[in-house]
Amino acid sequence: MTLSDEEFREEYKPLHIPSHFDPLDTQQNKAIYALAQIGEGTADSVLKELETLQPGVVNEQVAALVKTTLVSLYNKGLIKGEEHNGQMHYNLSKITEANDGSTRHE
Numbered sequence: 001m002t003l004s005d006e007e008f009r010e011e012y013k014p015l016h017i018p019s020h021f022d023p024l025d026t027q028q029n030k031a032i033y034a035l036a037q038i039g040e041g042t043a044d045s046v047l048k049e050l051e052t053l054q055p056g057v058v059n060e061q062v063a064a065l066v067k068t069t070l071v072s073l074y075n076k077g078l079i080k081g082e083e084h085n086g087q088m089h090y091n092l093s094k095i096t097e098a099n100d101g102s103t104r105h106e
Helices: 005-011 027-038 043-053 060-075
Strands: 080-084 087-091
Touching (some): 027 060, 043 060, 043 087, 060 080, 060 087
Antiparallel strands (some): 080 087
16 A cells, blocks of 8 residues: 555654643553653553553553554654563653763864
8 A cells, every 4th residue: 555645744743742641542642651651661561551640441452452552653663662581662762861972073
C-alpha cells in the first residue's frame, strides 16, 4: 500500500507527549505518558505505571493494545528501543543532560 504525502505526514508525524494524564485520552496517549513518566521500560513496566495512574484500568485488552502500540511506535521510529535479556526496553530518547560542548568554531 502506497501512502499519499498527506497520509504519510499523518502516519509519521512527530510524537506528541501529553503534558498530563487524562483518563479519557486515547490508549496510545496514555501509554506514551506512562512511558514518559518512567523514562525507559518494557511494555510490562508501562502497564504497571498505567495501573498506578489509573487503578483498575489494566486488563487483557489494554495490555495487548499497549504492547501493540509500543511496537508500532518503535517500528515507525517514533520511540527508541533496545533489547535486553529477550525483552524490548522502550524510551522516548529525550535529552536528559545538557550538551557541554561549544557551538563556536575556533
